[in-house]
Amino acid sequence: MAEADGVPAVWMRGLRKSYGAKEVLAGIDLDVPTGSVFALLGPNGAGKTTTVHILSTLVQADDGQVRVAGHDLRKEPNAVRSAIGLTGQFAAVDKLLTGEENLRLIAKLRHLDRAAARRRIADLLELFELGDAAKKPLHTYSGGMRRKLDLALTLLDQPPIIFLDEPTTGLDPRSRQAMWDIVREVVAHGTTVFLTTQYLEEADRLADRIAVLDGGKLVAEGTSEELKARIGGGRIELRFADTIALDAAALAVPESMREEETFTLAVPMDAAGTGSIRAVLDQLDHARIEPLALSVQTPNLDDVFLALTGATSKKEGSATR
Numbered sequence: 001m002a003e004a005d006g007v008p009a010v011w012m013r014g015l016r017k018s019y020g021a022k023e024v025l026a027g028i029d030l031d032v033p034t035g036s037v038f039a040l041l042g043p044n045g046a047g048k049t050t051t052v053h054i055l056s057t058l059v060q061a062d063d064g065q066v067r068v069a070g071h072d073l074r075k076e077p078n079a080v081r082s083a084i085g086l087t088g089q090f091a092a093v094d095k096l097l098t099g100e101e102n103l104r105l106i107a108k109l110r111h112l113d114r115a116a117a118r119r120r121i122a123d124l125l126e127l128f129e130l131g132d133a134a135k136k137p138l139h140t141y142s143g144g145m146r147r148k149l150d151l152a153l154t155l156l157d158q159p160p161i162i163f164l165d166e167p168t169t170g171l172d173p174r175s176r177q178a179m180w181d182i183v184r185e186v187v188a189h190g191t192t193v194f195l196t197t198q199y200l201e202e203a204d205r206l207a208d209r210i211a212v213l214d215g216g217k218l219v220a221e222g223t224s225e226e227l228k229a230r231i232g233g234g235r236i237e238l239r240f241a242d243t244i245a246l247d248a249a250a251l252a253v254p255e256s257m258r259e260e261e262t263f264t265l266a267v268p269m270d271a272a273g274t275g276s277i278r279a280v281l282d283q284l285d286h287a288r289i290e291p292l293a294l295s296v297q298t299p300n301l302d303d304v305f306l307a308l309t310g311a312t313s314k315k316e317g318s319a320t321r
């Protein structure tokens with residue numbers, strides 16, 4: 001097993017994939033240590049799902065070397081398949097069966113110990129707050145409930161590596177929190193989690209290491225702290241009553257950007273954050289200007305891309321750069 005050998009969960013060099021003339025992955029290198037949470041962060045269309053599909057043998061790469069759980073993806077696809085769990089693969093669950101019956105069915109197909117499976121199913125239904133819904137047939141489920149059940153099915157047993165493709169997209173905040181708790185739980189039991197996300201906050205909270213994918217290339221890779229050191233600590237937004245106040249404030253705080261229409265001044269914060277709020281308020285105080293409102297904006301995905309690539313992310317369909 002990969003864990004015993006200290007082999008990386010995922011090792012990838014020069015991964016390339018194109019669809020027709022469109023180059024989706026333009027040579028990606030990745031190392032994901034076993035037992036960690038790894039987040040692939042990127043906007044719509046960045047190539048996250050393509051990467052996960054290649055790693056889980058659903059899609060063939062055009063070029064590059066990839067090892068998953070120590071197995072060569074091309075030469076040992078079956079060994080890779082038996083080492084991984086992947087969300088979204090249960091689209092074909094039986095819609096006439098209840099959620100709980102589906103869980104039991106999959107547990108049986110995977111030859112899980114009956115008593116252990118019953119306990120695990122009860123735990124998962126509780127964690128995902130699917131208790132009441134568990135007795136209802138699947139065709140009555142909302143999209144969010146189906147997603148939760150899909151995640152529960154993936155997490156029934158604990159394969160060495162679990163791929164979660166945007167696991168919390170479309171979930172309400174409580175379910176999102178539940179998902180994060182479950183990820184932490186499975187990792188504590190030795191499973192490696194490879195997740196994709198569009199949310200910086202999610203990557204920040206969960207991942208030991210984060211890779212940022214944009215336009216088919218990795219534009220950054222490191223711990224959350226390393227990334228934050230590069231992108232700074234977000235920005236302070238100060239709103240003023242009129243242009244006169246905004247002019248005066250912009251003079252008092254030279255390292256700021258003005259938003260004319262809303263009489264707002266944005267000041268980039270350093271990673272420490274609080275120190276710069278005080279400094280800005282002191283500068284305004286000194287100039288005898290009082291803002292109408294002050295808010296602190298934590299960095300979002302666009303801030304990451306702005307800091308890393310000098311442009312907003314290359315979102316699918318949006319014309320940037």
Ligand SMILES: Nc1ncnc2c1ncn2[C@@H]1O[C@H](COP(=O)(O)OP(=O)(O)OP(=O)(O)O)[C@@H](O)[C@H]1O
Pocket residue numbers: 019024042043044045046047048049050051198316
């Ligand atoms: N089977 C396919 N045939 C043609 N183009 C494809 C195919 N699958 C993906 N693409 C294209 O590859 C690009 C990357 O898609 P991918 O789904 O990997 O992105 P993503 O980062 O997962 O985005 P999202 O957050 O929208 O799921 C997109 O431009 C997409 O249209």
